[in-house]
Structures are given as structure tokens and as C-alpha cells.
Amino acid sequence: MLLDTRQSLETPEGALLPLTPAGFGVRVLAQLLDILIRYGIVTVIFIVLSLLGRMGTGIALILAFLLEWFYPVYFEVSRQGRTPGKKWMGIRVVNDDGTPITFGPSLLRNLLRFVDFLPMLYLTGIIASLCNRQFKRLGDLAAGSMVIYEAPPTREPSFEVRGQLPVPADFSTDEQRALLAFAERSKYLSAERQSELATILLPVIGSKDPVIAIKQMANTMVGKQ
Amino acid sequence: MNLDQVTIEIRPRSAWEAVDLGLLMAKRWWLPMMKIWLLVSFPFFIFTLLIPDNWFWVGALFIWWLKPVLERPLLHILSHAVFNELPDTRSTFKLFPSLALKQIFASLTWRRLSPTRGMDLPVVQLEGLSGTRRQDRLGVMHRVDSSPASWITFMGLLLEIFLWVGMISFIWAFIPREIDIEWANFFFDQESSNLHLLQLSIWYLALSLTAPFYVACGFSLYLNRRIKLEAWDIDIAFRRIANKRSTAKILPSLLLTLALGLSIFAFDAQRSAVADEQLPAVEESLETTEEYSGEAVIDKPLGEFTEIDRNQAQESIKAVLQQAEFSRKEIQRTLKFDEREEDEPSTFWKxxxxxxxxxxxxxxAASVLEILLWLAVLALIGFVFYRYRHWLAAQFVRIKPTPIPKAKPVTLFGMDVTRESLPEDISTNALKLLQAGDMRAALALLYRASLFHLVHSGVEIHDGHTERECAELMREHFAKNSAAQTRVAYFVALTREWQRLAYGHLLPSAEKAQYLCANWNSCWLQQSNTASAQGAAE
Structure with missing residues (x-):
């Protein structure tokens, strides 16, 4: 079996949902950012409320407690599983079946954060996440949630070639997708590499300039002139 | 490099996703990597143990410093395993000297602290580049998707340290509380610790645990960059398309081979089925377990459970620890800064x-400051209230917004309705125009003057109204004012004639026009005082 980060969930309708679980590296950075934001807010709260004496300090402590435990829960539930840090890094929390996370699982996974934190700085969580394929820390395992990468937004394709050419009728969906991928990513390939790749298909396409031919086929597929 | 044989899914990934793939790779080939790592690094670890105790940190630093070289065989294993040619430990070990010596000086000196070390190693080791060509290649590699390269180096270092501290505190957790030791000094203080061997071993273990993951993540970043640069996935897909079409032509012959193969396989299966039957049905050599015939192991009665007095135990442990065997006295002479001199000049400052x-x-001053701060807070609150007063008012109190006086229109329906554009005496001028034969201009003048008066007596006419609507507005405006009724009637009549003329080009009869021109002044100017007063009141 090929090693891959992407895992597909099959829905009851038989459709495949590709999900990409996120490992600890990107999550550590997201968490770091959230910590910075949280502690920035806590500092401001303490500075302002300490003017009110001991009463103010008490209120500040309560606010700090709430912020510490419910900051991630609030954002995960109300923002489709994205805390500000996660949003920045392009990841989000979902349930095991890919649905948006709800209050219960979110609360559970964030309360169990301190278990993952032990003995220091998420060592348990990191080791736990390396022991399963979805990179779940203990809190995720208990709550039935996982952290995945967001799909990058698709941009309007532009292949820098005019004209259309019919795609050979016997090309399967995956094969058509390969043609499209070539056209889309040719911007990032050197001209030599482009022609090298396109020449592989020369016997199938049978055109003078296979690079242009493939791009024109891609034009046909996306409906460009 | 054979792309058909890859054991990882080739597709362009985001940078961090590539790091995750590295984690999966490290997990998959954990065992071969660990084997070669231990084989290669253990001699160096033994060497560090020979370093005198008080230079123990040098040993720790030494083995950490050598990591770039020790990691190279791991990369060798990974780079082959990805193409399904997992090398065995023996051949990798034989290769180690040649792998290690490649640009070893640079790797261990100025490149040792390079944060992108993990991602750069493949360029040296697998592509064999050096000098400016290496620099150029690294420039291409680092152009995009390389930010995690520094992060994983940083995180790897932190992970090593945390694993080290974590394992030490794990061991500490098993030391009973009765032994009252200052654990922090026990492990971290150089003078009192006799556990350098343990610390060094744990450090080595931490390095060993992280190394495969670090190498794999760096390699995966490198690989991802190359997949994107050279479009490996498209290469594979295109080859597959081409191969499929070319094999389609030789399909008949392939079918024949397949059929042959199947028949052979069937024959094989038959034969193995026969072989299975010949196996002995049940192995009956299971011997009964030997009877235990020796003496009873526990010969003393267990007796009653007596609870240990913890305090007493602690006392006795202390007493034992204070015996001469457990302590030794050392006289250490070290240099220290003489701190006496600093006292003298400070008397003034003191x-x-x-x-x-x-x-x-x-x-x-403090109480003044406090008052000032409170004032500032109050001022801030006051400012916030003032700043958002409209918003607050909108939230809590429904205040009728003060009507904004509308500017009187200057032109209506494309006609000038300012005082300057109108002559002093309307009727006379209109009659003059009428006598000159320009009936259109006469009526236009009358209409304009009427509109001007309407606008300034408070009828809210704007550009969007039709002539008929103007008449209606005027009728409503003066509904209660009986004195103005003649004016209303006049305006209605004027409007009708004006519409007929302006849109239908139908001239009014001469006496009608005469009447309108002559009566304008008497209709509009007589009660203008009362009308404007009424307009202002509304």
C-alpha cells in the first residue's frame, strides 16, 4: 500500500471524502499562535482590572480561567472548528466522520488538553499522535475528533493557450485529471520539463506540439476559449 | 530512480503536509533506520562516556554536534526505501564511511547550525552537489514551501530537550518520597551529581528517538519540492496513459500468457491441496506438564500485616544515609571574584x-497619581460613551432623529427656479411676452414663478414629481387655508394649460392666456405674507 497523508472517508452514498489529517508540527504552530493571542488578552485584562484592587484581580483570575479553557471551545464550535491560530495555519477540527465539530466533543478534547500536555509541552500528545494514522492526540481519541487541513481554494484556471481540442474519448476521469493538472501546473515547470512530460503522451495524442495540444484539451475541459 | 516503484503516494502537497508524510515515513521504516543509527552512533556514545565527569556536558554537546554526519545513513535508507529498494543494514553500514566523509568539514562547522539542515542534506548527499551549484540548487529548493524546514529543526531540538527532561522527571517520579532528596540538584547540579552516566544515556536515547523523524521530515520536504518542481505525479500519470494505450495493441498475446499462467496456477493449487491432506491431523505430542515436586518456596507463614511507620522509616533512612559510607568530604578550591571592594564607593548611593x-x-505623589489614573479611567469611559452615543441611543432609547432641513431646489424639471432668474414683475413681463407672440415663453415664465413661490412657501417639491403631483401637493398644503384657494385654482388651471402646451403643443386660447398672465400678480402676491408664515410654521 502506498504511504499517503490523505485518507478517504466513504459516505453512505458511496462518495469518497478525501480528508488530510494534520500532524503535530503545524498544530504546534497553531497552538503557539493561540497561546500568544490568549496571553495577550490575559495580560491586558490583568493590567486593567488590577487597578480595581483585589476584587479586580479576582475577576481577572476568573476571566483568565474561562479564557484558558473555553477559548478553543468557543472558536471551534462557532467558527467551524477553527481557532484563530488554526485558521492562520489552514487547519481545522472536525468529527471523525468529517462533520463540523459540536460542543460536546470540542469540550472533551480541550479539557483533555492537560493530559496531552504532560509531562511537559505536549510530549504525551505528540507521542500519542505518532501512534495512529490520523495524528490524534489523546483528547482527539476520546472525543472522536481530528484535525485536518483545509482544502485550498480553487482558482480560476488560465493555461495561456488559446483554442480548444477535443479530449480523446477513451480517457478516463483520472486520465483527464492528469491532463488538467499538467495544464494547471505548467506555470511552475520549466519549458524543457513541460515538453519532456508532454512527449510521453505523443503516441497517444499524435500532435505536432503536444504541450499546446494538452493545454487546448484542458481548455475544452474547463470551457475556456 | 524508477517512478513506477514508489512506495509513497506521489502528489503535490502543502509544505506542512509534506512534514506529516515525513512522520509517516519515519514510522514505516523505523526499524531499519533505528538499527543503522544505533550501529553508527553507539561507538561515539561510548566515547563520550570516557570524558571526565565534570566535562560531562562536552560529551552531550559532542554527540549532538555529530548528528548531521550520523544522520546520513538514515537518509540513505529512506531515499532507497521510497523507491522500494530498502537496503539492508550491512550494506548501509559499509557505505557509512563514504557517506560520512562527503563535505564533512563544512557540515560540522559553519553548516552545523543552519536551520534548514534537514532539507539541505539530500542536495549534498543524493544529488552530490557542492560549491556554487549547491548554492543555486538550494536557492531553487528554498524558493517556496521551505518555511517548515527551520521549524522542524527548532522543534526537533526542543523535542530532544523535552524528552531528556521528561524521562528524567519520569524516573524521579518513581523515587519514594521517604528519601528526601533535592531532586533538581540531584540531576542538574554538576557538583553533587553522580548520575552523569544516566543523564548522558538519556540524552543519547532522546537523540536516537528524534533523529529518524527529523531526517524523514527533512527528506520529505525535499521530495515534495522536487515532486512539485518536476511534476512527478504527472509523469507517472502520463506514462500510465501511454502504457495503457500501447498494451492495448498487444492485448491478445497478453491474454494468451495470462491463460497459460492461470492453468499453471490451477495445477499448483491442486497439488498443494493434496499435500495438505497428507499432514498429520492432530499433533499429539503435547506432553502433560511436569508435576511440581520440590520444596515449598514460601516456607515462612505470612503473619499479620504490620504497617510501616513512615516517619520512623524516614528517620532510619536518614540515619543510614548519614553514615560515613554514604557521605564523603571534599575540599574544593575554586576561584571567586572578590566582592569586598564594591562596598566602599556605594556609601553615598546607599x-x-x-x-x-x-x-x-x-x-x-502616589496618591496624586492614583487620582489621576482614576480620572483617566473615568475620562476614558466618558469618552467611550460620548463616542458611541448615537449607537447607544439607537440601542436603548428611541429618539426621533432631528429632521434635516432640505435645501430648496434650484432647478425643477430642467427649469431655473431661483429668484435671480425671475423678473421683478411677473404679470407685466408675461403680458409683454404674450404680446410679442411668444405664448410658450409667457406660460413658462408663469409656471416657473409659481413653482418658485410654492417651493418657498414650504411645499416640498422635488425633481421627481410630475406637474400633476405638484398641483396635488399644493392642494394638500393649502387645504386648510381658505384664503389661498384662488391661488390653488389658478395653479391648477395654469398646470393644465402648461401641460397641453409643453407636451401636446396645443396653444391655449388667447383670452385664457391673457387671463393667466394678467392675474398672476393678484393671485400669488396678495396673501404671500400669510402663506409664507404658514409655510414656516410647518
């Missing part, structure tokens, strides 16, 4: 600070 400390004025 006095000064003492004076400052007892200065009563600070208390007053």
Missing part, C-alpha cells in the same frame, strides 16, 4: 537610596 526609600513625598 544613603541616597535610603533617603529615597523613606521619602514621604512619594506617598503623596
Amino acid at each position: 544613603k541616597f537610596f535610603k533617603f529615597l526609600a523613606n521619602f514621604e513625598g512619594f506617598v503623596a
